[in-house]
Amino acid sequence: MDIKEIGVLGAGIMGSGIAQVAAQSGFSVSLVDIEDQVLKEGIEKIRESLRRFQQKGKMTETQAVETLARIRTSRSIEATMSAVDIVIEAVPEILKLKKEVFRQLDQICPKRAILATNTSSLSITEIASATKRPDKVVGMHFSNPVPVMVGVEVIQGLETSEETLADIYALTERLGKVGYKAKDFPGFVGNRMLMSMINEGFRVLWQGISSAEDIDRNCRLSFRHPMGPLELADFIGLDTVFHILEYLHNEIGERYRPCPLLKQLVTAGQLGVKTKKGVYDYTGGEKKPRSF
Numbered sequence: 417m418d419i420k421e422i423g424v425l426g427a428g429i430m431g432s433g434i435a436q437v438a439a440q441s442g443f444s445v446s447l448v449d450i451e452d453q454v455l456k457e458g459i460e461k462i463r464e465s466l467r468r469f470q471q472k473g474k475m476t477e478t479q480a481v482e483t484l485a486r487i488r489t490s491r492s493i494e495a496t497m498s499a500v501d502i503v504i505e506a507v508p509e510i511l512k513l514k515k516e517v518f519r520q521l522d523q524i525c526p527k528r529a530i531l532a533t534n535t536s537s538l539s540i541t542e543i544a545s546a547t548k549r550p551d552k553v554v555g556m557h558f559s560n561p562v563p564v565m566v567g568v569e570v571i572q573g574l575e576t577s578e579e580t581l582a583d584i585y586a587l588t589e590r591l592g593k594v595g596y597k598a599k600d601f602p603g604f605v606g607n608r609m610l611m612s613m614i615n616e617g618f619r620v621l622w623q624g625i626s627s628a629e630d631i632d633r634n635c636r637l638s639f640r641h642p643m644g645p646l647e648l649a650d651f652i653g654l655d656t657v658f659h660i661l662e663y664l665h666n667e668i669g670e671r672y673r674p675c676p677l678l679k680q681l682v683t684a685g686q687l688g689v690k691t692k693k694g695v696y697d698y699t700g701g702e703k704k705p706r707s708f
């Protein structure tokens with residue numbers, strides 16, 4: 417399929433990054449969110465990221481202006497998604513919500529359109545069951561921050577067609593990314609491994625064995641990880657981490673039971689960088705340790 421128009425649903429951490437990369441690659445992008453404020457912040461984040469690319473000499477001012485001009489924002493799926501070739505969905509990691517959104521997209525998008533989900537863990541097959549086009553539903557799991565990270569997990573649901581997969585690999589390449597395949601199993605490959613480590617980092621902290629800073633330092637300095645598990649959890653969003661672990665716990669078993677400390681932070685609405693408080697405190701613009 418000759419993809420020209422891309423719809424991105426959800427303009428949070430991932431949706432804004434996906435919209436930026438798509439526009440940078442020359443696609444015309446409709447970015448939709450239910451919150452006006454999120455759309456404004458999303459565009460601001462994109463502007464800031466393009467500025468950094470310019471400062472590093474990786475993009476000209478004209479290219480940055482043209483990239484921004486290719487993105488239009490809206491709060492209405494109906495007004496924007498009726499002519500797209502593909503939608504990449506990036507709403508919160510809640511199965512019921514994703515199924516509802518896919519049911520709506522199936523009614524609004526053209527019959528030819530592919531419906532891709534950026535889910536971190538949820539069943540592609542179950543999300544596809546909310547539509548009448550399960551052959552065109554596929555997992556396209558980008559990594560955070562999208563403008564920088566190159567890998568994309570491509571997940572084939574039970575009914576995803578080979579044609580859809582081929583289109584997704586071709587699109588991934590046009591976005592300057594590298595796709596790799598995973599089967600439709602909870603957490604796929606990346607998050608099945610990553611969430612074990614993040615949850616274990618929380619348990620070590622919760623048991624008082626070490627401080628958050630030292631747990632993160634341990635992984636950075638001894639394993640050469642670019643970020644420790646707790647700072648990474650704050651960066652991903654603790655609500656997202658919690659939803660993924662809850663799903664993996666239900667689907668795979670006890671070893672993914674979310675640590676009570678993680679649950680407590682999420683219950684308090686302390687979701688990490690995006691709310692300025694999580695494992696660390698980000699108020700005032702710098703990262704400060706907290707005691708638990």
Ligand SMILES: NC(=O)c1ccc[n+]([C@@H]2O[C@H](COP(=O)([O-])OP(=O)(O)OC[C@H]3O[C@@H](n4cnc5c(N)ncnc54)[C@H](O)[C@@H]3O)[C@@H](O)[C@H]2O)c1
Pocket residue numbers: 425426427428429430431448449450451454505506507508509510517534535536537557558559560651652653656
């Ligand atoms: N954060 C990460 O590091 C990361 C990495 C890979 C994949 N993911 C996945 O990407 C998806 C989005 O995660 P995020 O971190 O961007 O979340 P986020 O909370 O930053 O953004 C989600 C956005 O979706 C919007 N939204 C909610 N319901 C909507 C609807 N019906 N229509 C349109 N917009 C709606 C919200 O207003 C919010 O702005 C999740 O499935 C998550 O698992 C996240």
